[in-house]
Amino acid sequence: CAVCYHRPPVCVCVFNTLFSFILLFCFPPADCKLNTDHAGVLLVERRGSYPLIDLQILKSRSLLGFLDWILSCSPAANSICRLSLSFQRYCHASRLLRGLVPRTPVSLHLLDDGYLGQAAHMLSKVATWNFDIFLFDRLTNGNSLVTLMCHLFNVYGLIHHFQLDMVKLHRFLGMVQEDYHSQNPYHNAVHAADVTQAMYCYLKEPKLAEQLSPLDVFLGLMAAAAHDVDHPGVNQPFLIKTRHHLASLYQNTSVLESHHWRSTVGMLRESGLLSHLPADMSQDIEQQLGSLILATDISRQNEFLLTFREHLDHRDLDLELPSHRHFILQIALKCADVCNPCRVWELSRQWSERVCEEFYRQGDLERKFDLEISPLCNQQADSVPAIQTGFISYIVEPLFEEWHRFTEPSLLSRTMMGQLHQNKARWSRLRYARTPSATQMDPQVEEPEPAGSSGEEDGGDIP
């Protein structure tokens, strides 16, 4: 259904959709087209984290404008339109309905067995570092996060271990996947699935795998899947300067991460996924999830990096201690969150372009509303290669160098470092190609690729 995204057999607003189409073709307003964007507008309208779109609704002729126009010209249509709007709002607001009827925002067609067979085949290789999450998302009809999480929970026997109810698990995962904004070029459910797949690879590191308890694995996967849920596609400084209610709620500190965590807790409680566990255990899980998700706040990067470095220098990490395992889970999640530049170039490049597109959209919004354009958000001044070389140099490389030490180093770690250096050199060359004068400003522009980074050994896959 183009309005509520439900598949035809269970579409709850089929009448509403038909009615809208009939009205559209009978009384087309001059500047109104009914397309899937309108469904997007309605979808984001219900989200508390996205008042920006409210501004757009006010300033543009959208489906709501079209319905207002209908209301004003037809008394007979008035009550039906009101009914249809309230019904839509109910459908979008009702987690119960959304849980029972998972939506597939990307594509509406049903998959044939061939697609599902290919997706199943990909899952058999989910531990490989060159796993193509974009392809997997297409093969699963936009359900990569739910499909991947169910598979990994089965692989680890978590459903049996925690006596989880499958219906509640599906409902929870469906809520999480759905609450990612598919309109975001980067912070969407595919990013969450990508981080979860990376987290799985890190949990399988020989240094770690034997030490982890089922609870550690459960927390690691859950935190990865939900770490950016309901991300509005703008950063914290934007929320602060626009006096967004989330910034006030969380007192301008780890605003987005706090929202991701509290949203996750809300969905856990609403789905009842942990309701059969003792209260102190479910409370502990909620707190640990918070500690993991809050660790992804990039402004706390140095704090974590210094502590990690100190542990490695003193060789005092004891993975038999739950607190030390928790710290390593925090670091693993941070690595998984920013691991795009460590992927094979073709995947890495797509992520880079997506994140920059999201930055540029924020910059466009800031320009539109006469706000100061945030760093990295000016499409005219901040090129993708320049953003990526900075991101790799200041954020990714320092973190993965320490992770490399921690794994002593593993085959996967050597693969990641090799690809990281190759990708950095490639972005530097692209940056140089765009701005010849950059050679005077950036000593790393002509940086040669590190020895061994271009060979087969480092570019290889993990077993």
Ligand SMILES: [Zn+2]
């Ligand atoms: Zn993230």
